[in-house]
Amino acid sequence: MTPPTTLVAPVRSGAEAEDVSRAQRGDLRAFERLYRAHVARVGGLVRRMMGMEHSLDVTQDIFVRVWQKIGTFRGESAFGTWLHRVAVNVILQKRASLRTERERFLSDEIALETAPARGRTDARDFDVERAIARLPQGARTVFILHDVEGFTHEEIGVFLGVTAGTSKAQLHRARMILRDHLTR
Amino acid sequence: MTDRWTDRLSDYLDDALSTSDRRELESHIRDCGDCAAALEDLRAIVASARALAARDVERGMETDLWPEIEARLRDIPVRAVPEPVREPWPVHRLSFSMAQLAAACVAVLLLSATAVWFAHDWGRRETLARSAAGGGLITAVPATSAPAEAAQNEIASLKRVLDERRDRLDPSTLRAIEESLAAVEAAVEQARLALEADPDDPYLVAHLEEMASRQLTLLRRAVDLAGGAE
Incomplete structure (x- = not known):
């Protein structure tokens, strides 16, 4: 099973490229179209990484940052891929300001052990969203970035300042915790 | 349930096992209901x-x-990015009119002139650089490492020369050169304005250098085409 190859909806032909070009020259209407095309995916990423409490504020911050940095987008990757990288960086910075990310990544406790037990549930019906929210932060971060967003372990390592091996270990840990929850 | 394969299951799912490990795990799974x-x-x-x-x-x-x-965005100054600079001469053509063939000839002439110029000028710069370093081997100095005063003087000088010799150029060639120069100059100006708004942005610094370098290169090509420096 290989990771998903697209982080976002496929590039919207030349129209998106044109909007990017216009936004780079200060066209707010073009940037609004980019916002509307990507906000649902970005909002989902923020909600899973930050929780509901900060999701709207951080989603706003992301698009403000994208506006500030859009001039540096050189088209070397899909715009959506670039945007999601900016988003992850904003999210991690925000979280770091709330708590030292690295400390949590290495030492957090297994939150699911205190989660309410549930009967055996078919994996396909499993409420993965709720279970993800209860994962320890380090495992949750890697699970979201890898399994939901499609980043590689190498990319995740760069984001988090850890090795790809640590990212792999956290991913397996996350999946096994989710499985434990599933089979209770 | 744990065995030596349990921690390899994610690697298996992610296609991160070697071929031999994959085969071994698949064989194990056939006999291990837990895994x-x-x-x-x-x-x-x-x-x-x-x-x-x-x-x-x-x-x-x-x-x-x-x-x-x-x-919030309305309170943030727009970081302007220059319009894409038009390439001086089109290079992708599937069919050619007489005018296009003429333009192609001009392009070939320009490329030749540029190659000659680079061969000549690069050698001169390396020589100067070696002299400055006491003869030691150092990297050649880039033609325009910054929009320095010397480069600005050279640009002004080349413009004057080109203006004096415009009648030596074919009108269509002159038009192509002038259009390209106008595009590059606009790009330089936009990059300069953007850099004024955000002087610490390394991307804008590099972009301005690149645009200024293109402007200088284009002017040198044009002057070469109009008879070279005298």
């Missing part, structure tokens, strides 16, 4: 996770954040 069940559960979890992104798009965003974002 087979775990693998099936993990596979379902990964599939569910991947479906979340598509579900985000289907659901959309409940709250429209754009009005607040737009209000």
Whole structure:
């Protein structure tokens, strides 16, 4: 099973490229179209990484940052891929300001052990969203970035300042915790 | 349930096992019900996770954040990015009119002139650099490492020369050169303005250098074409 190859909806032909070009020259209407095309995916990423409490504020911050940095987008990757990288960086910075990310990544406790037990549930019906929210932060971060967003372990390592091996270990840990929850 | 394969199940799912390990694990799974069940559960979890992104798009965003974002953006100075610089001469043609063939000839002439110039000028710069370093081997100095005063003087001088010799150039060639120069000059100006607004941005610094270098190169080519420096 290989990771998903697209982080976002496929590039919207030349129209998106044109909007990017216009936004780079200060066209707010073009940037609004980019916002509307990507906000649902970005909002989902923020909600899973930050929780509901900060999701709207951080989603706003992301698009403000994208506006500030859009001039540096050189088209070397899909715009959506670039945007999601900016988003992850904003999210991690925000979280770091709330708590030292690295400390949590290495030492957090297994939150699911205190989660309410549930009967055996078919994996396909499993409420993965709720279970993800209860994962320890380090495992949750890697699970979201890898399994939901499609980043590689190498990319995740760069984001988090850890090795790809640590990212792999956290991913397996996350999946096994989710499985434990599933089979209770 | 744990055995030596349990911690390899994610690697297996992610196609990160060597061929021999993969075969061994697959053989193990045929005999180990626990590992087979775990693998099936993990596979379902990964599939569910991947479906979340598509579900985000289907659901959309409940709250429209754009009005607040737009209000914030209006307070942020636009970091202008120059229009893409037109290449001086088109290079992708499937059929050619007489005018296009003439333009192609001009392009070949320009390329030749540029190659000659580079061969000549690069050698001269390396010689100067070696002299400055006491004869030691150092990297050649870039033609325009910054929009320095010397470069600006050279640009002004080349413009004067080109203006004096415009009648030596074919009108269509002159038009192509002038259009290209106008595009490059506009790009330089936009980059300069953007850099004024954000002097510490390394991208803008590099961009301005690149545009200034293109302007200088183009002017040198044009002067060469009009008879070279005298």
